[in-house]
Amino acid sequence: MQEENKNISLPYFGIPKILPFAKKYKYRIIAMILMGLFSSLVDSCYPLFNQYALNHYVGENTLDTLGLFIALYIGILIVQVSLNFISVFWVSKTELDLNRDLRNTSFNHLQELSFAYFNQNNVGYIHARVMSDSGKIGELMSWRMMDVVWNGSYILFVMINMVRISWRLACMVFVLVPFAIFIIAFFQKRLVKLNRHIRELNSQITSDFNEGITGARSIKTMVIESIIGDGFQKDTETMRHVSVQAARYQAFFYSTVTMMSSIALAIVMWQGGNLTVNNMMLIGTLSVFMSYALGIMDPLHSVITTISSLVSIQVNIERFDRLVNTESDVADSPEVIEKYGDTFNPKKENWEPLIGDVAFKNVDFKYPDGDEMVLENFNLDVPHGTNVAIVGETGAGKSTLVNLVCRFFEPTKGQVLIDGRDARERSQLWLHSNIGYVLQTPHLFSGTVRDNLR
Structure with missing residues (x-):
């Protein structure tokens, strides 16, 4: 019986088990978070440049301070590009460093385990623990974390700007947020379940493939090529079927998110258009709301997706933790x-x-x-x-x-x-x-x- 059949759940999605590995990179991670916050703040302010340009240069039909406006815009753009470059580099480096540390830890621990462990767990299962699970955990502590930081802070800054500009119109857009959260969570729950099943099937296929190669001599000697081939084909067909189901949910999922963005835009154009026609709102302000209405759904989707993926990645953390904490049957005192x-x-x-x-x-x-x-x-x-x-x-x-x-x-x-x-x-x-x-x-x-x- 393989260890993945043991049902052990770690608190807080298992993240405390990974923190010791991330501790040595804490200053880099803090810098990444600060840059992510500043980057999202700058991104949320870009529509305000459009607002000023439309209200001032187009609305007032003047070009004064245009040079200063362009210089400021280009300066902020250069800072933003530089921050993004440094952030991507550090996030990638952190992911690779964590992957290396996790894989070295698990591989070195495997060297200390007795033969009994390898008798009870096949090569495909062990390979998935060392390579796949470590990769998922490294991704969680780098890209996934930055997704939550950037998108979460972006949503917060956008909501503050919308309320500051027009709280009535902002409230109309915010009404859609709970519905969007419910719909995204509905699809995400099913996608997590399907993706978990896909990973289990992938581990089984990897195991079958490895045993088919290492046991080639026995398979040919016993003339069971067709039996082994039929079993492998059955597993791959099951994985194809489940993957198609996941792709179908994914298609509905993204279509629904796009529809919610379109509804938010329609509300802004309907109410904001009336306010603009009645000279109660400037065209630049309407432009800001249109940009925010279109842009707020994707970050919301990303945050919920990341939070939902914690349930899935928790399985990877539990498996990794179980491996590195497996005690050898043969150990020195x-x-x-x-x-x-x-x-x-x-x-x-x-x-x-x-x-x-x-x-x-x-x-x-x-x-x-x-x-x-x-x-x-x-x-x-x-x-x-x-x-x-x-x-x-x-x-x-x-x-x-x-x-x-x-x-x-x-x-x-x-x-x-x-x-x-x-x-x-x-x-x-x-x-x-x-x-x-x-x-x-x-x-x-x-x-x-x-x-x-x-």
Whole structure:
């Protein structure tokens, strides 16, 4: 059974679990937020330039202060472009840095897990945790966060400007906001559910694809190509069907948002047009409201989409947290780590030389994912320099003995002694560094022969 079947929910969408990774970039993130706030403030003021130009230069038929107006506009535009460039660069860098940190943390932790974890979780599942989940979390702490900051502050600044200019007309537009929120949330809830299903199917397809390649020899030997192919085709067809459903909801979703923007614009043109005809509102002011009415729905949609995606990304955070907090079935004690170091920080100056005496003392063993005892009250002494051949039928426990000596698994009961001491009294890295393990099926890593010899 894979770990994703465990139903664990983290509070606050799991964000507190990610904050330690973001802490080292806190000053950069604060600067990003401040630039996002200033950028949205400037963006919300652009329609005010149009208002001034229409009311002053067109309405009063004059060109005085035009040079100053153009210089100010260009100056603000240059500042805005510069801020956007720096913001995009920092946000991208933060995303990539977080992705690197998250993937390094998860990959390094995988190196410390025992064989039992890899027996219970297939390669496709583990690959998705290290790559896909880390990418989603990095995106949340960079682009998604900036979406909320920029769009949320933009909506606030726009509403302040609208109320300041004409609170009556602003209230007419604001009436649509609750309906827009309801409609967007309605579609978004279904889209999140469909997208979650799509990701689950994608993980399954990745797993099937990997097993189809790594198990190619067995598949051909057993002549089950058609069975494996039919299963893979069924999964891909299911994913296509669900993806089409999601695309259909997405199409309705964006059409509805566009319709709400059009309704807001129609209200502004209807009421604002009457006010303009009756000389109660200037044409420039009407232009500002038209720009705001068209522009407020997209940021609203973006904010709700980001908030809704937190439910989806929470799953990624839970899976990542579950991975990095998975305890190995085979782990060195704190006392052993203090003396000998761990896998990535060895204290080789404290390592004793290996003599080579091996002994099994009253060993019982069963695999973590099994119920049947493989060894019961097993005893064996192998002095150093002795050649021993273990002979037996398949499943008798020959490989198990080697795995226990190498400490890939811990005995259920009893002791495995190395040079007269319990193997658990010294570090795994010390033991593995002194053992030559020949695989039944050789594995070559990608790269050159020299790379493999390292």
